[in-house]
Amino acid sequence: MPTYLLFDVGSTYTKGCIVDTQKDEILAIANDLTTASIDIAIGIENVKRKMAPVLSKISIDQTLVCSSAKGGLKMIAVGLVPDLTLKAATLACYSAGAKVIGSYSFELNQSELKEIENAQCDILLLSGGTDGGNYEVVIHNAKMIASLAPKFPVIYAGNKSCQDEIVSLFRKANVDCVCCENVMPTYGILQVDQCRELIRELFLRTIVKAKGLSELSSIIDDIVLPTPMSVMEALKLLSKGTSTEIGIGDLMAIDIGGATTDVYSMNAHFVLKDNIGYKGLREPLDKRSVEGDLGVRFSAHNVADLKKDEPEYDHGMRDYLQQIQDNIHCDIDPDKDSVLAAWCTNIATQRHAGRLETSYSPMGVGYYQSGKDLRDVSVMVGIGGPLLHSKDPLSILEMTLSDPNHPEILLPDKLEYYLDSNYVVSCLGLLASRHPDTVVRLLKRNMEKII
């Protein structure tokens, strides 16, 4: 059983840890400010230096890295109907750890095409139509995208009936196009696993090179995953466990960053209570959502705008927001940051959760659900700097709880809270497929319960 050196590069801190899979032990943990804007390798060397006392005594069998450097994995999703194939495509991007920097429905027009051309995405995911369903729109969109002669690869995950035609028109235009199963093969059914795997492969094959990460190959053995995908793999294991190591059950997690906030929910089963109908696309059991307008630095203004009526939005807060706007690297006010983080948590979890709608009719009251019912989830995990640096992370995480004024939002009434206080979640996700038992045990041991 080998010993691994694991890194998470690209976010505010470069994180590293050494894992002995034989003893199920984390031998060392260290982190250091990122050097992503200069050279990622320097950050890795800095972290290695901090771990030198341990490194000098052992031999490392493999070094693995997950990365969100250079803006992470940036994708554009194109679908047909916003609530159906476009939503399915977006969920597929998120589940692969990507950031969706543009999403387009129906027939693309020239101005949208211009946006796509200027957006500098890493991969474009094209979907549209159920299998045997609409093909005119997706063919139109394929032609439009091909006319750009894009440098980025295109994944086609739409109506299978016109797959051959689409592949051939992309080939003719010399576009790197790969296909996978339709993300919505029949109405309302989401199928993202193959697409997710393909995104990961493309990330390795083309993106890593494009982002200058391949220079790292002398120091590391493999860039395995985009960081959010690594986090997702780790959380999935923590929730579900393995055949020999029991997991902790259904959970939610939040990762608040400077520009975006990610929310995860991992469920063993799709919850739909008796006498409640379901509307729309069935969301995945392991769901990740990304709120591109919520964060404590670059997006602080947006967050505050959404919470203008709160008492915490006072003079002091307005001054702080101004400071952030003037200088994104201004001194952190921990109390104000905690308030911003709490707002991010509140809005992001409410957007992530499903809704229960009530309908009154001559026949009585009817209920239907859309999205995920998270009311029975009992564990919330906090990840990321703003939570770990806060003096009162509990007050931030508690903002996940259901709001009595909005009982239609399906969030839990009660939660147990944990923090990834040693920054190990993203790194341990790298070992998810190789040593799942070890990952479950180490995660359980390293989650700090907060009360």
Add this chain to the structure above:
Amino acid sequence: MEKSTVVIGVIGADVHAVGNRIIEFALDHAGFNVVNLGVMVSQKEFVDAAIETNAKAIFVSSLYGQGELDCRGFGDYCKEAGLNNVLLYVGGNLVIGKSDFEPVKEKYITMGFDRVYPPGSDINQGIEDLKHDLEIMD
């Protein structure tokens, strides 16, 4: 030949599920690809589903008497969404109380429906009409 797709469902706040299942069964049996949206279906859901699945027809059911309100503007909405060639059929207890069927039918034709069926209609009649309208030979 590829199966034609029909989107079916019970519109509005109506939760009558049984007839809808019978329609699904009969259409499936007759060789159609059925997308059943179930009960309490909004106009938007019908239209979205028909766009994605390239449906040839939408079968709207309404049993609770409020269909007239629920179906208002349905034909126009379909046209706006580009579903110009999709057949729209509606059937059930389409108005409250007992009244002559002819004026009811007229009302629904004005809303954009191609065929309107009174209470107690046989689904096989609807299927026969559909095959005729789509020029499907047995």
